[in-house]
């Protein structure tokens with residue numbers, strides 16, 4: 001470099017923000033708040049309004065959660081639950097892709113109650129439809145209610161569902177490479193629609209799946225849709241460290257997030273990956289208002305709106321469905337809880353909080369913890385909090401769960417985002433087109449580009 005040339009200044013690291021709308025809002029009583037509009041939860045115009053708000057604020061992505069069965073265990077609280085009806089995230093996001101142009105669109109899809117071929121194809125289709133904005137939140141499902149909708153009496157065991165998930169994701173990734181990027185010639189003059197030499201079979205024979213391939217959908221704009229994972233157990237973390245581009249964290253405080261962040265990045269490196277290629281985003285539920293006092297008032301308003309049946313059912317769910325607490329004296333202590341295969345990490349956290357609390361006290365505490373991150377304050381205070389976590393090894397960005405919609409999202413977007421932008425901590429405009437662009441992630445090359453010897457002749461040419 002010549003002495004007159006200015007030294008290149010490394011661009012400032014910026015955080016990633018994703019919106020987790022949970023349909024009517026994430027707080028279990030949020031739908032009862034005056035700032036919510038729950039009557040419109042099945043109206044695509046409502047979701048359009050929410051996602052366009054996030055896109056205007058330059059969020060990286062919106063993420064829709066899912067369960068193919070009630071997430072409540074006993075169901076006595078069902079009258080007050082706002083998560084009993086959802087729309088299929090892939091279908092909803094396909095619609096939302098048509099009224100947005102830049103924001104990433106992440107759909108949850110369970111590896112326990114889907115087949116990898118159909119899943120890979122639907123996700124690749126969303127990536128085509130959205131011009132490269134699709135993401136997949138890989139979940140293994142947590143309740144037996146889902147199992148019962150798919151011909152099983154019980155949910156898969158924890159180890160088995162993660163083994164299945166790992167094979168599921170491998171098969172999906174293999175299928176996404178079925179077609180080389182330049183396989184489609186569409187040569188009208190020559191009459192050649194595609195080049196058969198650029199098409200690959202899969203011939204996968206594993207413990208859980210047998211998939212011949214190829215995928216009947218061309219390689220998508222991102223090559224592979226962005227993979228998101230939120231497993232907290234060792235098995236969940238291993239899956240995420242091996243294959244996830246984004247990890248949703250749910251650690252309760254900065255110290256535990258820092259520990260998780262450091263250990264997890266090391267784990268990612270252990271799989272031969274660059275730790276920077278896996279973005280760690282704690283999920284937070286900020287309650288923002290013009291004054292601190294008003295923000296705390298909103299917290300109290302929300303807590304007062306939680307129905308007691310809901311609190312006890314949330315506790316049962318957190319304990320993995322091991323016990324029916326509704327028949328017990330709510331002012332008595334928690335009985336001894338047997339270990340189940342469901343959500344091991346969550347269960348351990350709950351048992352640690354049971355000490356010295358009655359069932360209803362513990363239930364209210366769990367409901368409060370599960371429905372508020374404790375991040376309550378003015379836009380300035382919330383921005384300070386995010387900055388501190390981001391600059392101290394606790395986060396690459398955040399999943400913003402809105403307690404109620406659209407009110408709490410508007411408060412965050414109008415109040416906090418401009419402050420983060422003024423501080424240079426968040427983009428003021430999108431620099432790229434795809435979700436991978438927003439996340440600073442490279443488009444994965446096809447496995448056959450680096451290793452042509454992996455090619456498998458498609459079986460489709462053989463007569464039946």
Ligand SMILES: Cc1cc2nc3c(=O)[nH]c(=O)nc-3n(C[C@H](O)[C@H](O)[C@H](O)COP(=O)(O)O)c2cc1C
Pocket residue numbers: 064065066067108137138139140141142229230231232233234235236237248249250283343344345346399
């Ligand atoms: C932000 C966030 C979103 C999640 N979304 C879903 C979801 O939509 N569906 C689901 O079945 N599980 C969801 N989970 C649960 C995780 O996939 C995972 O099962 C849970 O964190 C427990 O970890 P473990 O399975 O490793 O024990 C979510 C978790 C987090 C932190």
